[in-house]
Amino acid sequence: MAFFKRQQKVKFEGGGLVLFQEVSQAMAAEKILKAAGYTVRLVAPPAELRKGCDLAVEINLVEQPGIERLLKEKDLAYVSIDPIKIKTAPLLDIVKVTDFGEWIMVKAGNMKITYEKSSGVIVNVSGGGCPDIPYLHAELIDRRLDEAQRPKDLGYTLCALNLDRAFDECLTLHARGDKT
Amino acid sequence: MTDIKTVDARGLSCPQPPMLTRQVIQKLDKGTVEVLVDSGTARENVSRLAKSMGWAVTIEEQADGSARIILKK
């Protein structure tokens, strides 16, 4: 019966570590992140990942950009945010540009932004799978590149980070006359 | 008495009637299946599909204009 169903404790599988120089920073970060609603926990970083002190904060890696933004807002210094799996690749930084005549599409990782050359207006955002992407789609389309907010300032996830990389490239391209 | 498997495809648009029929007769391999349809197109497609898969087809017209297609193998 539902009344007697024991709530099973979900084992947290974050996949990401925030590394600090000082134990006090790690503890302060854990408090700040929990207060903001993030699921995090204090852990000892594996020896091969340790860059500072013996305490790190395990996070859901996909939430890296939102967490970085929050820590910066709160002026809390950290060394780096890394995947726990040490064999993980570095953050992908490959950008591809496709010229569609009146429009340019920039792809960075799994994210794409398309804008109209003549006006600099963003006409489409595609790709990804994290919940901030439909939100960013609504916020960005029909806005000019130079008026739109940066995806990394509005989004929370690694998808938003990739979108921001694409956005950055769009700004550069448009500033130099859309020459691909 | 032989078990009769029923496929009720009334109200369904093409290609649903032959698709559902195919699924059932593929699994059964032999036996008796009745398929209920309410359009001439569905009647035609189910009959042709079943025949192409080696099933004998008999059509019984119903009073309400629908049809009961009996498939036997």
Place this chain on the structure above:
Amino acid sequence: MMIVAGTVPIKDMPLTMGTVALDGDFLTVDSKKIPRTQGTGAMVSAALATTSYLGLEAPYAMLVGDKGEGKGSRQLYQYLIDHVAELSPSVITLHYWLPDMGQTRQLCAAIEKCEKRPIMIADAASMYSAKGAGLAETFDIFTPDATEIAFLADPEATHPAYIFKHLFETDGSRAPELAETAYANHGAARLLLVKGAVDYVIKEGKVLATINEPNVPALEPIGGTGDTITGLISALTYAELEPHEAAIIAAKANRMAGRYAKVTPATRVRQIIAQFPSVFKDYLCQWSDVCCVKGAD
């Protein structure tokens, strides 16, 4: 019952569930209006267009507002964990949400308690967390794009932002090779529909079909055209097509709808969704390979 679950970018929308209906430019679920835009809205719209055409029961949507903070996602996961066994759907499609490997693991365990195992379909971040949790093989269908197939092939990546460069590609030409690697690394569902300039239907590592017609390059920049494929394949599976048949028809229908809508890179996905009934009327019989007489009545 077909369950479609995911987040929508509506601030503070609580967990909302019910049979989906159409209301002009919006979907309605439990009297809440959901825009038919990029993301789970587009996916559910495409599924509804398909079930409506085929005369099937409309999808049962489970949606929650979440613009990336994760709270809504966690509620949705938890609700599914607690109730999926009693709901016992025949198809369950998991879509946009904040990926959480621990909760994904719990959800897959809960789904195993269903009386009859449903067809399990995942796309978007649900696919990311399934793969990241090592549960990809539990799923019947994934619908990755060219970047996401590289992510599935990379045994260490838990998100497409962290793929090894040598695996990453942008044009999809290596999809068959990457799919084979994904299967070997246990990072793929039983069936993959890899979306790209050429769509590949790949079952257990082997290419079953390639679809490249009609060729509509402008589909790629349009937000939501991957989501519509997921909706189509979900509904066609619910209509009891075999997964590979559903995948082939979904790929063809999506492209043809793009042609019918005369898309440009500035087209919005709802304009493509609006073409599905016409595409089905003109092509579904032919593509399903069971009709000799085209449906007119």
